[in-house]
Amino acid sequence: MTTETAAASAAFPLSARVRSLRSSAVRDLLRDAQRPGMLSLAGGLPAPDLFDVEGLRAATDAVMRDAPLTALQYGVTDGQPGLRAALAVLLASRGIRTDAGQIVVTTGSQQGIDVIARAVVDPGDCVAVESPAYLAALQVFTLSRARFATVPVDADGACVETLVDRAGSPPKVVYLVTNFGNPSGATLSRERRVRLLHWAVANRVLLLEDDPYGELRVSGQPQPSLYELAGGIPGARDWVVYLSSLSKVMAPGLRIGFAVLPAWLREGVVKVKQSLDLHTSTFVQEVAERYLASGRLAERMPMMRDVYRQRRDALVDALSRRLDGRLRFNRPEGGMFVWARFTDGTDSAALLPAARELGMIYVPGEAFYDEAPDRSALRLSFATAMPEQLDEAVARLARAHDEFRGRQEPAVAGNQRVAGVSEG
Numbered sequence: 001m002t003t004e005t006a007a008a009s010a011a012f013p014l015s016a017r018v019r020s021l022r023s024s025a026v027r028d029l030l031r032d033a034q035r036p037g038m039l040s041l042a043g044g045l046p047a048p049d050l051f052d053v054e055g056l057r058a059a060t061d062a063v064m065r066d067a068p069l070t071a072l073q074y075g076v077t078d079g080q081p082g083l084r085a086a087l088a089v090l091l092a093s094r095g096i097r098t099d100a101g102q103i104v105v106t107t108g109s110q111q112g113i114d115v116i117a118r119a120v121v122d123p124g125d126c127v128a129v130e131s132p133a134y135l136a137a138l139q140v141f142t143l144s145r146a147r148f149a150t151v152p153v154d155a156d157g158a159c160v161e162t163l164v165d166r167a168g169s170p171p172k173v174v175y176l177v178t179n180f181g182n183p184s185g186a187t188l189s190r191e192r193r194v195r196l197l198h199w200a201v202a203n204r205v206l207l208l209e210d211d212p213y214g215e216l217r218v219s220g221q222p223q224p225s226l227y228e229l230a231g232g233i234p235g236a237r238d239w240v241v242y243l244s245s246l247s248k249v250m251a252p253g254l255r256i257g258f259a260v261l262p263a264w265l266r267e268g269v270v271k272v273k274q275s276l277d278l279h280t281s282t283f284v285q286e287v288a289e290r291y292l293a294s295g296r297l298a299e300r301m302p303m304m305r306d307v308y309r310q311r312r313d314a315l316v317d318a319l320s321r322r323l324d325g326r327l328r329f330n331r332p333e334g335g336m337f338v339w340a341r342f343t344d345g346t347d348s349a350a351l352l353p354a355a356r357e358l359g360m361i362y363v364p365g366e367a368f369y370d371e372a373p374d375r376s377a378l379r380l381s382f383a384t385a386m387p388e389q390l391d392e393a394v395a396r397l398a399r400a401h402d403e404f405r406g407r408q409e410p411a412v413a414g415n416q417r418v419a420g421v422s423e424g
């Protein structure tokens, strides 16, 4: 910051809400990712080599040929009817039976989280989030001035029993990534889903089910969504919002997300969205509708899953071979992330400069916590690198860890000597 900028910001401070936001560690790391030769496992980006450029070009041409005036005009806030109908078909293939009237198209699922937060969270309301949690959701709820309750995550996803068995008043909202969490990679077990739903109905808690990764399952058995399970529990449909996105399966640059909302919430959400952007790009919605109607997404999904499976396997195998015993990590059944912890307690943020020096980066785990961060944790994405690059990135990480420990040990020994002197 220059002296003049610092003076201006002191004289005219940003709002307290904005001042309370931390800068995104992931965004800061993107600069490093551009360095020549850098192997970045830090990004949260889907594989660009899987973008269906041909198919999207054909859909764009069809829009300009068949419906240019509609596509270039303002549209309705809840989304183009044709796209909502196509999304209802897509959702049915995931076991989610809904009609187009319940769906609201959002500008990415990120906006979905934001509009729900604005519609239901007042300053001081309690929102339960996973720990670790998706960073940009923490930012949304921080901006809405929520109080956080944190729910630890284990191999079966969020430990919902800590919520259900908790004394005191329940949170107003629970925000969860149910499949292949970002950053945890974990999937919520069916038992926990059912337990959570019964509790939400009894306590009138809104469950915000964020599912951008569910279609990217590469092994194991699919779990029914909270929304689907809610159909079998009286009253539960009123307490679930299902959020998803075309970002991870088509392209994030389209910025198409969607929310399936209970009837009581829909109007409020649409009003909020209207105040934010009137509507999501009509043009892009028309393109997405034609692309979905072409059937190419369904055709390409098996190929995309194969590619992600190869990359997941390459990363997990490299971690097992090169960092066995030094890192404890999960084997996610899908999505894009492996979440790992150094067993010797190495601080992953302190290690990052050494890894960067050797040409690899990751996201230190501390970025994903509202409180009590696990400093030994790190998030590794397997989505954008080729299998041999993933192996090389892990080799660099192992070397960085060796060097880092080598540097730490003399320092620790030195500290002990100093402590010994003062004790004497």
Ligand SMILES: Cc1ncc(COP(=O)(O)O)c(C=O)c1O
Pocket: 044, 107, 108, 109, 110, 111, 134, 177, 182, 210, 212, 244, 245, 246, 247, 252, 255, 256, 257
């Ligand atoms: C868990 C989760 N939710 C939501 C989003 C936002 O996705 P988009 O706004 O592109 O749909 C992301 C993106 O990384 C994510 O990981």
